[in-house]
Amino acid sequence: MPPFNALVAAAIAYVAFLFAVAFAAERRAARAGRSAWLRSPLVYTLSLSIYCTAWTFYGAVGYAARSGLEYLTIYLGPTIVMTGWWLILRKLVRVGRSQRITSVADLISSRFGKSTPLGVLVTLLAVVGVTPYIALQLQSITLSFAVFAENAGGEAMDLGGVALWTAAGLALFTVLFGTRNLDANERHHGIVMAIAVEAVVKLGALMALGIFVVWGIGGGLGATLEAIDASPIAEWQQDHGRWIGLTFLSAAAFLTLPRMFQVLVVENADERHLATASWAFPAYLAAMSLFTVPIAVTGLAMLPEGSNPDMFVLTVPLAEQQYGLATLSFLGGFSSATSMVIVATIALSTMVSNHIALPLWLSLRRPGATVSGDVRALVLVARRLAIAGLLALGYLYYRLSGGGEALAAIGLISFAGVAQVLPVMIGGLFWRGATKVGAGAGLTAGFALWLWTLFLPGLGTDAAIPLSVMEQGPFGLGWLRPQALFGIEGIDPILHCTLWSMLFNTGLFILGSLLTFPQPVERLQGAQFVNVFEHAAGATTWRQSAAQAEDLLIMAQRIVGAAEAQAIFQGAAAAQGKAGYLPDVTPEFIQALERELSGSVGAATAHAMMGQMTEGVSVSVEDLMAVADEAAQIMEYSARLEAKSDELERTARALRDANAKLTSLSAQKDAFLGQISHELRTPMTSIRSFSEILREGGVGPEVQSRYAAIISEEAERLTRLLDDLLDLSVLENGQVVLNRAEAPLRRTIERALGAAGSRAEGLRILRRPGEEDIRVMTDHDRLAQVFINLIANAGKYCDSARPELRIEARRAGEAVLIDFIDNGTGIAPEHAGLIFEKFSRLSDHARAGGAGLGLAICREIMERLGGQIAYLPGQGGAAFRVTLPARPLGGA
Amino acid sequence: MARATAPVFLARVSYRRRRLADAARMVPVLGSILFVLPLLWPEGEAGTAAGLIYIFAVWALLIAIARLLAPWLGRSGAAAEELGEGRGEGRAEEGR
Numbered sequence: 008m009p010p011f012n013a014l015v016a017a018a019i020a021y022v023a024f025l026f027a028v029a030f031a032a033e034r035r036a037a038r039a040g041r042s043a044w045l046r047s048p049l050v051y052t053l054s055l056s057i058y059c060t061a062w063t064f065y066g067a068v069g070y071a072a073r074s075g076l077e078y079l080t081i082y083l084g085p086t087i088v089m090t091g092w093w094l095i096l097r098k099l100v101r102v103g104r105s106q107r108i109t110s111v112a113d114l115i116s117s118r119f120g121k122s123t124p125l126g127v128l129v130t131l132l133a134v135v136g137v138t139p140y141i142a143l144q145l146q147s148i149t150l151s152f153a154v155f156a157e158n159a160g161g162e163a164m165d166l167g168g169v170a171l172w173t174a175a176g177l178a179l180f181t182v183l184f185g186t187r188n189l190d191a192n193e194r195h196h197g198i199v200m201a202i203a204v205e206a207v208v209k210l211g212a213l214m215a216l217g218i219f220v221v222w223g224i225g226g227g228l229g230a231t232l233e234a235i236d237a238s239p240i241a242e243w244q245q246d247h248g249r250w251i252g253l254t255f256l257s258a259a260a261f262l263t264l265p266r267m268f269q270v271l272v273v274e275n276a277d278e279r280h281l282a283t284a285s286w287a288f289p290a291y292l293a294a295m296s297l298f299t300v301p302i303a304v305t306g307l308a309m310l311p312e313g314s315n316p317d318m319f320v321l322t323v324p325l326a327e328q329q330y331g332l333a334t335l336s337f338l339g340g341f342s343s344a345t346s347m348v349i350v351a352t353i354a355l356s357t358m359v360s361n362h363i364a365l366p367l368w369l370s371l372r373r374p375g376a377t378v379s380g381d382v383r384a385l386v387l388v389a390r391r392l393a394i395a396g397l398l399a400l401g402y403l404y405y406r407l408s409g410g411g412e413a414l415a416a417i418g419l420i421s422f423a424g425v426a427q428v429l430p431v432m433i434g435g436l437f438w439r440g441a442t443k444v445g446a447g448a449g450l451t452a453g454f455a456l457w458l459w460t461l462f463l464p465g466l467g468t469d470a471a472i473p474l475s476v477m478e479q480g481p482f483g484l485g486w487l488r489p490q491a492l493f494g495i496e497g498i499d500p501i502l503h504c505t506l507w508s509m510l511f512n513t514g515l516f517i518l519g520s521l522l523t524f525p526q527p528v529e530r531l532q533g534a535q536f537v538n539v540f541e542h543a544a545g546a547t548t549w550r551q552s553a554a555q556a557e558d559l560l561i562m563a564q565r566i567v568g569a570a571e572a573q574a575i576f577q578g579a580a581a582a583q584g585k586a587g588y589l590p591d592v593t594p595e596f597i598q599a600l601e602r603e604l605s606g607s608v609g610a611a612t613a614h615a616m617m618g619q620m621t622e623g624v625s626v627s628v629e630d631l632m633a634v635a636d637e638a639a640q641i642m643e644y645s646a647r648l649e650a651k652s653d654e655l656e657r658t659a660r661a662l663r664d665a666n667a668k669l670t671s672l673s674a675q676k677d678a679f680l681g682q683i684s685h686e687l688r689t690p691m692t693s694i695r696s697f698s699e700i701l702r703e704g705g706v707g708p709e710v711q712s713r714y715a716a717i718i719s720e721e722a723e724r725l726t727r728l729l730d731d732l733l734d735l736s737v738l739e740n741g742q743v744v745l746n747r748a749e750a751p752l753r754r755t756i757e758r759a760l761g762a763a764g765s766r767a768e769g770l771r772i773l774r775r776p777g778e779e780d781i782r783v784m785t786d787h788d789r790l791a792q793v794f795i796n797l798i799a800n801a802g803k804y805c806d807s808a809r810p811e812l813r814i815e816a817r818r819a820g821e822a823v824l825i826d827f828i829d830n831g832t833g834i835a836p837e838h839a840g841l842i843f844e845k846f847s848r849l850s851d852h853a854r855a856g857g858a859g860l861g862l863a864i865c866r867e868i869m870e871r872l873g874g875q876i877a878y879l880p881g882q883g884g885a886a887f888r889v890t891l892p893a894r895p896l897g898g899a
Numbered sequence: 900m901a902r903a904t905a906p907v908f909l910a911r912v913s914y915r916r917r918r919l920a921d922a923a924r925m926v927p928v929l930g931s932i933l934f935v936l937p938l939l940w941p942e943g944e945a946g947t948a949a950g951l952i953y954i955f956a957v958w959a960l961l962i963a964i965a966r967l968l969a970p971w972l973g974r975s976g977a978a979a980e981e982l983g984e985g986r987g988e989g990r991a992e993e994g995r
Binding site for chain 2: 075076079083089090091092094233235236238240241247251254283293297300
């Protein structure tokens with residue numbers, strides 16, 4: 008018989024060992040960054056084993072001794088969920104990772120628009136549901152100590168002291184390793200490693216005991232099976248409703264228990280680990296429950312009537328004098344209890360600090376002030392207090408409930424409680440139409456019904472609900488009796504609660520969602536959750552960047568720590584192509600930062616804190632909309648400003664152009680005057696000199712007549728020049744009167760050819776008169792003047808041996824095009840820009856026989872007619888294109 | 900509302916992968932049916948020992964199937980996306 012003190016020593020040594028493991032894992036994780044074996048699929052799978060608490064370690068055997076195989080339902084549910092990981096778990100883990108979810112309350116709050124009330128509701132539900140569960144673990148540890156104490160024949164001990172010391176020790180461990188740092192990912196390497204080790208210990212203990220029972224006592228497999236068939240639980244008699252109902256409950260609780268969510272989703276380092284766990288964890292569960300029935304049967308056969316079947320795991324080896332095995336079993340049970348309590352309190356403290364303490368703190372502060380004080384310290388203190396508080400609560404519950412049968416039933420009661428989150432969780436993951444109002448209604452109804460029908464009656468007869476209410480209903484309303492709602496009696500209490508609460512929960516959730524309209528943030532989050540596999544790009548929720556990068560850095564440092572925050576900021580700055588620690592505060596950056604922070608303090612709180620930084624007040628959805636409106640206004644204003652500055656620019660450019668034109672006009676005027684005096688003086692000089700010779704006389708009549716002809720010719724040239732000048736001046740001043748009439752183009756061309764007469768002599772005209780049948784509304788006299796000029800020009804300048812002029816007319820949309828193309832050498836490109844200027848003559852003066860005003864006049868005429876004339880390069884000769892509007896524009 | 904048009908025919912490999920994903924979705928259905936089946940056993944004929952053997956046999960079967968599927972499904976995140984999860988479910992509900 009081992010002395011009781013040796014057992015205590017073993018327990019303490021074991022705890023010290025766990026401390027060392029956790030510490031080593033933390034050190035290793037901190038040093039190597041990410042150690043392969045530390046984060047292997049195996050460790051992940053083992054960490055899931057916190058599903059098996061002391062309730063399953065000790066209680067399963069007791070359960071089997073009482074009701075046969077029904078205990079298996081508790082494992083079948085998780086098996087179905089795990090093997091079906093592709094359906095739900097994969098999405099849950101992906102969402103958890105991409106949204107940096109920290110707890111099940113954070114998941115619900117984040118999905119439904121980062122809602123604080125929903126976070127509070129789920130946190131309350133979890134605390135109420137899980138605290139008795141923690142009490143149950145304390146009770147199992149106390150009971151196991153009691154078994155040894157009794158066996159040692161010692162006097163009655165103060166077992167309450169055991170529970171108290173255990174609670175204190177667990178609080179210390181959890182605070183040490185659970186709130187060591189405020190990791191941006193909320194992962195706890197030390198704790199995960201410790202619970203993985205504990206998983207091995209509890210499986211090993213149960214397997215060792217099982218092997219001992221089957222082969223050591225029972226005499227082999229066949230004999231054991233025979234013993235089972237001969238035992239009081241031989242009958243295969245299952246309550247159908249309970250079998251299905253409990254399988255469903257355990258499956259639901261596997262997804263929604265805060266501690267399971269913590270290890271499944273939050274502590275998950277790699278999604279691929281889920282694939283391994285999908286078969287490895289069911290295998291672990293099968294191994295854990297393999298020997299349950301043989302142990303129960305052996306205990307029932309071996310131990311005296313009335314011994315507690317919940318403690319068979321300890322009493323069977325003790326009765327067989329196997330003290331080593333008994334100690335191992337004790338450590339296995341101890342492991343189950345402690346690992347559950349540690350992870351559960353971490354998960355709950357995260358929820359309490361993120362969804363109750365921080366929002367409370369934020370709302371107590373004056374709005375408008377910047378975040379002050381060390382938030383990081385605040386969060387850590389809140390978590391430590393929450394851990395201590397939860398364990399104190401668990402201890403208190405254990406003391407007050409008296410640790411009897413009532414407590415043993417709390418496992419399933421707790422399952423039914425947390426399962427209320429299931430409809431909202433699944434709906435939130437797969438249904439975009441799920442809304443905050445629906446989720447709130449469903450959760451509230453489920454929570455209330457669970458409290459009324461299961462939790463409060465479960466506290467014990469007459470404890471919370473008076474017996475009269477249980478039997479007659481509140482205020483004599485029989486249909487509201489806690490265990491017989493709507494007058495339907497005789498259903499198993501667990502099933503009764505599950506049925507009604509799930510019905511109303513799901514129903515109200517769906518109804519509320521159908522009837523309400525989600526707010527923008529909800530819809531945004533809904534899309535990101537439901538379509539998580541489509542890489543939904545983070546939609547922009549922050550439109551205005553009033554926050555300064557430096558302020559944000561200060562705040563981030565307070566939450567995630569200096570080094571981490573600086574790394575985030577530096578990374579963001581580098582991504583923007585900037586050196587240093589201060590990136591531009593873009594909406595993308597604010598959103599990314601918010602996500603980082605939500606990994607530490609939860610989505611709703613992170614959102615509110617960012618809101619305080621960026622806007623100076625905590626942000627509600629309405630505020631967000633206001634921000635969006637404001638941003639839209641600013642955008643509109645800036646667009647207006649831009650338009651205005653564009654207009655100013657245009658005006659300035661027009662002024663500059665006008666100035667340049669004026670300057671060039673002034674220069675042109677000077678040049679024109681110079682040119683015109685030159686053009687006038689040349690014929691004047693010859694007229695004067697020849698007329699002087701004639702006046703002096705002494706020349707023969709033949710010479711006299713020749714000189715007179717020269718004078719007349721020069722005078723004619725002068726007249727023509729002056730006519731042209733006058734014409735040009737009239738055209739330029741816009742004083743010309745146009746006589747518009749509608750006539751076919753052919754007539755005008757024929758008229759021009761006729762008038763050109765001698766000037767087009769020797770020129771072969773190529774026309775397609777059929778194409779010239781275009782009726783044009785214009786001043787045909789003026790148009791003919793242009794044509795005459797062009798035909799005469801061709802006649803004058805075409806230097807081909809057989810000069811030709813092609814005249815082509817056609818319609819092009821709203822315009823009429825008339826091309827005059829000769830087969831000469833054409834005009835060099837560098838001169839093409841000059842030919843329409845006044846007095847521009849490219850060839851020698853004598854041959855031209857004009858003042859070089861022809862094309863200038865043509866241009867003016869075409870402008871008056873609303874068309875234009877241009878030189879057409881690349882036609883194999885000189886080519887001019889006259890463009891006319893088919894219908895005239897406006898008057899004049 | 901314009902829906903992204905999925906290809907009508909897939910390469911053999913992608914086709915196999917999608918069917919594997921379908922199989923993975925069916926595993927929990929199979930498990931639920933097999934685990935509930937013993938409820939239909941006539942009372943009094945089979946004992947607890949038989950029930951125990953049956954349940955653990957089903958359990959082993961499910962573990963074996965999951966073990967077979969896991970390497971294919973968990974190969975890489977990219978492969979998982981390729982499997983086209985999320986098509987049809989909820990995407991067209993509120994077109995973006």
